[in-house]
Amino acid sequence: MIKSVFGLLALFLGALWMSAATAEVILSDNEIALTLSHGPWPPAFVADPSNRVSGLPAAIKLGKGLFFNPVLSRDGSMSCSDCHDPSHGFADPKARSVGKVILDRNALSLTNVRGHRWFGWAGGNDNLWAQSLVPILNPDEMNHDDESLKTAIAKSTWIQDYEALFGPLSEQAATDVSVNIAKSLAAYQETLETGPTSFDRFRNAMERGDIAAAAHYPLAAQRGLQIFLGRGNCAFCHSGPAFTNREFHDAGVPYFINQTRVDTGRYGGLEALFASPFTLAGSYSDDREKSGAWAVRQVQPLHSDFGTFRVPSLRGTARTAPYMHNGSLADLQAVVDHYNTIDLERLHTDGEAILTPLALSKRESSDLLKFLRTLSDDEG
Incomplete structure (x- = not known):
């Protein structure tokens, strides 16, 4: 019995030595x-200068609550997490995401999103809070407009958290409310890191x-x-x-x-970017220096952009x-x-x-x- 035990031990140590020797x-x-x-x-966390609530615990709490709440869809049927599933790396297991209709693209993962320079597959936004607003106001997705979103927040359980962070909602323009919601969502998404x-x-x-x-x-x-x-x-x-x-x-x-439609990719993304009032060069950015605005001011559309997509x-x-x-x-x-x-x-x-x-x-x-x-x- 003792010999057998020592024999097994010798075999184990020999295998361990061989493993170490070949590593x-x-x-x-x-x-x-x-x-x-x-x-x-x-990477070390760096607050987004274009978002005055970036990194604030109260904004992260509000953003997280809203992310998982159907209040951000006009009919209360879906939340951000329906397409950005936490159990799936905050991405969508469906080939093409589903809103009110089957959408054209698969929802990108939101993990490590704060390190991006452009947002979305086509780069239609140059900051995270503007990108966060896109599905909320898209008729094919969550289908709000600024006024309906303001009304929904006013009637929601999140009104106190919102006003503690941004002030009285009733005194704010509807577009400002939309941007504030998007900035709180961005504050939460900045914490999603692998x-x-x-x-x-x-x-x-x-x-x-x-x-x-x-x-x-x-x-x-x-x-x-x-x-x-x-x-x-x-x-x-x-x-x-x-x-x-x-x-x-x-x-x-x-x-x-x-058979009749194409996804223009970056080409269409630049069209959306140039039409957006929510870029780093715009008035909704909280960065007085407009330090990130150079990108949207300098980028030029090219024919070769057609059908190209962001590298994930x-x-x-x-x-x-x-x-x-x-x-x-x-x-x-x-x-x-x-x-x-x-x-x-x-x-x-x-x-x-x-x-x-x-x-x-x-x-x-x-x-x-x-x-x-x-x-x-x-x-x-």
Whole structure:
């Protein structure tokens, strides 16, 4: 019996030693440098100067309450959380979100949204509070107008919280009330942040030179990271700590909504942006310096913007299927398969030539998926 126990112990210790002996970091110095550029995470909170209630606990409380309350829809039938499901990474599991009708796009995840530069798939807004107002006033979604929203808030259980934060509602113009509601929603959404993952532990270990700790990151994930940084050229668009360059690209996804309608993407988004009174350059911004207004003042529409869409963050992405602006790719495997065999005929002839079929082997595809999933295994 004793010999048997010692034999099992010896086998266990031998396996443990072999595991430690084979653990390693296979990245080159250049790959390590590129890996370090994807952190640290999470970023420090910086209040939005265009939103005077950004970061205020009372605004966060009000925004959270309203986010989950159907008062923001005119007929009281839906809330923000119906399309931005907390159990689904604050994204929509439906391919195309549903309001009063089936909408044209899949609702983007709201996690890490405060780090964006442009908002929505097409970038129709340059700030979070303006974007928060869009579904509320859209006839195809929550279907309020400024007056009906003001009346709904006046009759709601949230009136005291609203007035404690913004003052007497009856003395405010209806549009001001709408903007205030949107700013409280934005204050809440700024708190929706994914935590550090096994990728971040690997990245941070490499930064401090702790190879032993870094070697715990699976070799398959390391090989997938090498594909992501190198051969796949994924980091061209999915760059930085949030794994997005925050800009707009053509991913080779069809932009036909049906046989007679197309989604113009960024091209239409810029039309909406220029028509909006709620930009960082406008009077509803609380930033006296208008420090972020340069973007909307300088951006110029191009023909190549047609059918391009904002690059989403890859953090937390394993929980937010389906993917692409129209929800046409059901899971991460479908995304890898899309880029593996991408149809170059779908890319704009006057756009950027950055995509080619990856032609990954079965194991390489598996490795890339393993890496992508390490961007979602949050600790907190």
